[in-house]
Amino acid sequence: MIIGTAGHVDHGKTALVKALTGVNTDRLAEEKRRGISIDLGYAYAGELGFIDVPGHERLIHTMLAGASGIDTALLVVALPEGIRPQTREHLQILSLLGIGQGVVALTKCDLAADRIQEVGAALRALLAGTALAKAPVIPVSAVSGQGVDRLRDALLACAPAVRSLAGYPRLAVDRAFTLSGAGLVVTGTLVSGRIAVDDRLLLSPSGLELRVRGLHAQNKAAAEARAGQRVALNITGARLSKEVVTRGDWVLHPAIHAPVAAVDARISLLADNVRALRQDARVHLHLGAAHVMARVSLLERDRLDPAEAALVRLTLQQPIGALAGDRIVLRDTGATRTIGGGVVVDPFPPRRGRRIPARLAQLRALDEPDLVKALRAALAAAPGWTEAAPLLRGRNVRDADRVALVGSVPAIDAGGLLLSPGAVERLRGAVVAALTAAHRASPELPGLQPERLRLSLNERPTAAGFTGIMQLLLRDGTIAQDGPWLRLPGHRIALSAQDETIWSAALPLIAAERFRPPRVRDLATVLRLPDAAVRATLKRLARMGRLVEVAPDHFFLRQTVAEMAAVAADAAAADGTLTAASFRDRLDNGRKVAILILEFFDKAGVTVRSGDVRRVRIDRLGLFGAAGDDRTLDNGSGRGA
Incomplete structure (x- = not known):
């Protein structure tokens, strides 16, 4: 258990800690010269660790640095002086920090025993309504020893705060120094998790990597420290030194290193x-x-x-x-x-929309210490989902505990979002409605591409989250996918009678010279149709995925484009580069057409040009499907994609 002193300057906090532990926590020369504490002091007695804080009004910031890591308060009031300004302020700080238990020591009782009843009554009035309202009030003298044993027993009767061992380790640094033969040492209270020798952690917010060479827990050498203990870590790292460590830093696991x-x-x-x-x-x-x-x-x-x-x-x-x-x-x-x-x-709030009703509803839901209850409430509020990564990092949840948390809510984990089952069903209905409307309005199209579908929804999850939700709907058969298009399972592409007629006549002509197909005007001449009619039909077929418009009015079969991409990769296999001449020779379609195709590949990201040569991106070869895939040759049933 970590006990922190509190109280006005010169009320005997340091002397009382020495009476309890035998340790003088005033270690600085100036402290000894002036007779008051000006920095944090530390002492131990068995499993009890003491943080002695300064009481001067100008050193409240130092008091706060020490009080943040304590379980139990030892509020000290000198009987000769009674309640003073820092008595009140320290008590307020203890309440704000949620310190729920403590003991009150009325010091210097050997000098003012006649004031015990008066000061005790004033203290009871001051403590009324606070977490220390029922704290024992014990007269004590650090000089004579009167009341010291009773005070120690009262402190031992307090229970240590419950600290989480389940989360990642996180130690609040309040001191750094170097020891001869050991190197850099940082001390603080381990507020969560465990730290063991040889653990590799980070100093945050600087992000410097470190390794734990050795450690002391509660002032004893140990192999491991647990949450709730005062810990001294002997650390090493490539760029670590005493100068780069600041009071207020954290030593923690990389998974929760996210300065805000x-x-x-x-x-x-x-x-x-x-x-x-x-x-x-x-x-x-x-x-x-x-x-x-x-x-x-x-x-x-x-x-x-x-x-x-x-x-x-x-x-x-x-x-x-x-x-x-x-x-x-x-x-x-x-x-x-x-x-x-x-x-x-x-700790990771959105940059925009901080005051909109939906955000405030989410924030009120998250204002609940129990994570399961908080997440359940957050998912019950609009829009019914939240981003998993910032929530779990902000609550210090290990990756290994994610599945159990999701199951206990319950929630659905998809694409980096945690969603309520109701939200998934609403999105399912919205997706089906959007695709139904799209199929009705444009029956000649295979469906909608994911981003266009996402933007058509009134409730829009993140792009990554939407991808995860679509994967769920694909797995359960709510929707189907053809290449880059999403559609309803029963949707079949339907061409108008005129388009079917033009396509039936144009397909053999385009397929006959697949690497050098006729342009729109040439097809129109052969078919004895207006250029505009042929062009409109071919553009619709391109939107359907059967054709690719490589250059204006120059349409290729989709599987031919995939085949030409494979030819480009094969031509570049020898030395990793592709030239227009080698590509032309492989296709035997003339330099002009070959260059048009290569320029199209450049724009599509299949090739990357540098001067007169190109490099083929193998990861983009499947952009147009597999070479030889003849699904787009279906000109009767309308099932091609």
Whole structure:
């Protein structure tokens, strides 16, 4: 269990920790000279770890860095002085950080035993309505030892906070130093997961890679540290040094390394001595051991009054590491007083649409600590889906736990989206309706290409998500696919009687000279038809996928284009390059036509030109189907694609 001191300057916090542990946490020369703590101090007694924080008003930022990693508060009030300003502010900070248990020590009882009842009553009034309302209040003297054993027993009776071992490891760095013979050491509280010797992790937000050479947990050498422990890591890395490590950094698994410049949060203002918060107010933000400036954008209103809570967007002056559920504390622009705090709801918010009703509904749903309940509520709100990657990263869910989470909601995992079953059914209905309308309006077309189909929907998932949903619908037979087109399974291409007549007559002529087919005007002359009529029919057949218009009015059979792509790849096989001359010789169709075909391949990405030579992209050879595929020769049934 990690215990953190709190209280006004010179009320005896450091002396009390020494009485409990035998360790003087004032390690700096200036601390010893002035007799007050100015930085975080650390001490251990068995399984208890103590973080001793400074009490001076100018060092609240340091107090916050230490208090963010504690389980239990040790609130210290000196009997001769009683409740002082930092007593109140430290108590407010403990409440904002969600510290739900603690013990109150009335120090220096050997000097002012007559004030125990008076100060105790004032404290009970101050603690009323807080998480420490029922905390034991114990008179104690670090000098005489009076009450120290009773205080220790009260601390041992507290339970450590429940920390998640299931997530990826994440350690909040509050100190870095070098040791002779060991190298760089960073310390902090492990807030989730486990860290073992030889683990390869990252320093965030810098992203520097590191390896754990050794570690101490609760001040003892160990092979592994678990969430909830104070940990010292001896780390090494190519570009690591004490100078690149900053209080507020994180040591974590690469899967959750995603520094953020903005977070959506729920914050509340304190009730006392705090002004209303208005749009774009600037504040000091404390998260973990990090401290940055931030701008507050209220999402639900234009003003937040004292004692009220609201959803906000916090835009940070510099990126920090943050995940959902992280506690934050806000101080005013001059860093003279604490004004409020709250919890991160979405560490990876969308850049646009922050105040639209659908986004606010999603945010309210995510404002739930239990992930299953939060995801269930988010999927119940419009549009019925959410992106999986930012949600799971933001909640520190391991890849191995994804399937179990999806099953417990339940949700459908498709294309990077998590969707409710109802949303999938709505999309299914919308896709069927869109394809039905398209087939009715253009029966000569094979269907719609995916992006056009997606854009035709009122509710539009991301392109990747839509692809995943289409895969689901293809697997269950709701839709079918022909090349790049999606269609209903029962759809059959239908040409008009005139188009069928022209196509029946033109097909043999185009197939006879497949590498050098006649142009539109030549076909029109042979068929004794107007150029416009022949052109319109061939363009419709190109949209159907039977023909490819390689150049204006120059149509090739689709399988011929696939064959010519294979010829190009074969011609380039010897030395990896293709010339117009070698391609012409293979097709025997003349230089002019060969160049037209190659220029078409350049535009389609089948070939890449560099001067007079080209390189064939093998990954694009299937763009027009397989060479020799004769489905497009079907001119009677209309089933060709």
